[in-house]
């Protein structure tokens with residue numbers, strides 16, 4: 551028996567080979583922490599992870615990446631002081647700086663912070679968790695966390711801290727994998743974003759709405775029109791057909807993203823995209 555990390559309801563329902571608890575009250579899936587393995591050496595998010603996005607194939611799809619980045623930047627346009635939680639190599643903080651924002655970043659990876667320091671004012675970067683960064687209360691006009699929440703073991707503490715450091719009426723923008731999407735349902739544990747044990751929490755639109763409301767946010771708005779990670783639908787379809795996907799094959803298939811773009815857009819329009827964007831106000 552466990553208690554839901556969002557709504558505290560008791561639950562003994564397990565999914566994904568017993569590795570995750572499921573809370574029917576708020577639709578949240580969270581990893582059984584007692585069974586979480588330590589990540590194997592050499593896996594996970596090392597310095598190379600933060601340098602990705604610069605291969606020739608990545609450049610081919612740069613136009614899509616730039617469009618996706620513009621969506622985030624326009625959501626926080628006009629905000630003076632913006633924090634990028636999980637800032638990685640600092641690409642977003644750098645663009646925020648270009649649009650005249652005071653851009654701050656926090657990341658648990660020293661390798662990431664070292665890369666970010668080459669792009670933005672290093673005095674505004676913190677290496678550690680959001681909690682350990684201990685920013686002033688009411689300091690930021692906006693906080694952005696792109697693909698961070700699925701890594702967080704205590705989501706209410708995270709969201710509460712994010713709310714504390716925002717000004718009244720400040721904006722929180724999250725992007726997270728959508729466990730209620732078609733691609734997640736097709737692939738199950740082979741879903742691109744399942745990524746166990748790095749991803750320890752999985753959300754549906756209902757679950758993340760409940761989390762933010764529980765943590766004191768208002769005006770929670772979910773958007774599905776996110777077409778980042780265009781390859782994930784293809785991976786899920788191949789996985790559902792039982793086709794194994796070694797890493798080299800994923801790279802070979804990357805150009806097929808073009809074919810899957812229209813399908814990804816259609817699914818996004820029907821509220822079924824693999825990633826959801828959430829915007830809420832303090």
Ligand SMILES: [Zn+2]
Pocket residue numbers: 554555556557558559573574575576577578
């Ligand atoms: Zn719950």
